[in-house]
């Protein structure tokens with residue numbers, strides 16, 4: 155299974171047509187795939203809260219948005235998630251590279267990894283963790299769930315899911 | 323002129339267009355002066371007016387005006403390269419630059435000192451950037467909305483606030499009403 159293609163296919167099948175990204179090494183493949191898709195408008199953002207603002211506008215303009223970012227961005231976007239996405243009740247699938255988990259070579263990444271699930275839980279953000287490649291099978295249902303409940307939803311994707319950091 | 327006087331003057335120009343208005347006093351003033359379903363009031367999230375408005379402009383064809391402030395743009399400077407590199411003709415960014423953080427007690431911003439937001443916007447790659455004095459804004463804004471080129475307006479004005487009530491409308495009501503106006 156090509157997980158990059160599967161993620162992009164599911165986005166398109168769920169009518170997600172506006173995707174903003176802030177890159178991470180683990181996300182390079184899926185960002186490439188999204189950039190190539192004609193039915194997805196890809197707009198790189200400089201910071202993740204900026205990206206969430208773009209997504210909020212796109213949603214109000216009638217498009218289904220998504221953001222792709224690293225888990226360190228949770229530290230950047232708490233205020234935006236609370237006062238924009240959640241306060242105005244907007245849906246936002248967040249495909250998150252979960253750095254600092256098993257097979258992580260960079261020690262500093264663990265420092266945000268240990269806070270990631272706690273912060274998401276504190277924010278009452280529904281959170282899914284993809285560790286095995288087969289976990290991607292849930293992605294389609296997670297997207298449907300996100301646009302059903304109009305909430306930000308986190309999909310944490312760790313190095314094992316992507317085939318190992320730098321080992322691909 | 324101060325911001326509330328500018329908003330009063332441009333209200334007839336922006337009334338029928340989609341407007342994303344900055345957090346704090348700008349939204350409260352616009353809400354008091356000319357509340358419209360086509361106004362999206364930010365109740366939080368300083369800095370994202372330009373991003374929300376730009377996402378909206380990319381997602382549909384109607385003209386969109388983001389009303390932003392100098393302090394708010396400084397807090398989200400990364401927005402300008404994104405806007406410049408994905409330009410869309412239906413978007414106008416109006417930065418009301420009073421050189422101060424108006425909503426928090428008029429502390430000076432760097433835009434009121436050495437930093438030129440118009441020069442920053444140009445350096446970020448924005449093509450149609452105009453710095454205008456408050457008294458000249460009306461016709462320039464009208465032209466920016468009417469033409470099919472994305473425009474960044476930096477409107478220099480005095481700092482100062484008037485007494486305005488907070489917006490008590492529920493955010494979901496603001497959003498729903500706005501989305502109905504967008505879809506109309």
Ligand SMILES: [Mg+2]
Nearest residue numbers: 391392422424
């Ligand atoms: Mg100001």
